[in-house]
Amino acid sequence: MTVPAATTEGSCGPRREATWQAFLQSQSESLRAAGLWRTIEPLESAPGPTVRIAGQELLLLCSNNYLGLATDRRLIAAATAAAQQLGVGSGASRLLGGTLALHEELERRLAALKGCEDCVLFGSGYLANVGTLAALLQPGDTVVSDRLNHASIIDGCRLSGAQVCVYPHRDVAAAAELVAQASGRVLIVTDSVFSMDGDGAPLQELHQLATRSGALLMVDEAHATGVLGNGLVAHCGLHGQIPVVMGTCSKALGSVGGFIAGSKLLCGYLRQxxxxxxxxxxxxxxxxxxxxxxxxxxxxEPERGQRARDLAQRLYLGLRELGFAVHAPIAAIVPVIFGESQPALAAAAQLRAAGILAPAIRPPTVPAGTARIRLCTMATHTDADIAHVLHSFAQLPSNFRLPPPR
Ligand SMILES: Cc1ncc(COP(=O)(O)O)c(C=O)c1O
Structure with missing residues (x-):
């Protein structure tokens, strides 16, 4: 005899719901117990070099608005004029009536910036990485990826169904071995400036490896574009030579959006x-x-990128002098490693009390045992701001100073 659907649903509905409640509760509790629960605090001001949170003025040291352009009057004027002329929403996807001449103009400008034939705009950098990797790779292909690549690269690799081979951070010899053993088409993917470590990828060596092995090289320039001129690719003398260059408009460019620059063939395919x-x-x-x-x-104003980099260098040298485990920055990201989550949280709280917003970054955003405070400089920080940060770090307990990273 068949049991009517209504009866089945009626009897297991409450039990199923209870299972979900129990799942959410136990997951939340274990995050709290591990010191991994994140709180979100809204800004009460624009994201300038200082911000207001819960009525307190804080020096902002964790923003990717490296050049201060998110509040630049020229960007605001351009956005205001576009809103008045064209509205505040595009109303549709790019293929179904959402494309404006403005989108195509930006694609041409970004292609030129990266020395490429063409460029495809996406809604964000995250979407650019996920969509591109999933479109390029198929089951049977191999993707060779740096261990510290951004989550959007990791997610795109997983989604593609390709075999994912991860090499130790910046280890080109290990990447070469993985490429040699790989089957199918091979794609090598790396951040150019690593988002949580602030160091640079060995792009020349990776380019040589890709060229001699026939692999496709994809480089994520999210934290380099605008801070290191056109990006680390150009900085390494490879302008126009990397087949897949990813970037975002949401960091140094002060806005929102992601893009892939490359050949007309590549970009035409991605649009499909x-x-x-x-x-x-x-x-x-x-x-x-x-x-x-x-x-x-x-x-x-290329001096904006230079200023953000100089301030990062000043922070690095000062923190190293104070005995902190700090990574040398190639751009504007200066990570200070505390190891476990608790000391990183305690240091962030003490900095906060001194008027500095620089939250702790914990697993899973960074590998276990490498909890850190990721300091980001902005071209609009003053010399006095940086001196205040160094002074505040000097007040942290001495047991927060770990041996320097290798
Ligand atoms: C290296 C890297 N790639 C991609 C992204 C994603 O860019 P977006 O914030 O524009 O989505 C980020 C963001 O933090 C990033 O750090």
């Missing part, structure tokens, strides 16, 4: 096959106009 491109609403006109204005500013 990258699901995060065509199943996602096109970027809104004010955002695109702001990014175009940002490209003008970085061309006119």
């Amino acid at each position: 096959r990258a699901r995060t491109f065509f199943f996602d609403t096109a970027l809104p006109p004010p955002t695109v106009a702001a990014t175009l204005a940002a490209l003008d500013v970085i061309a006119l």
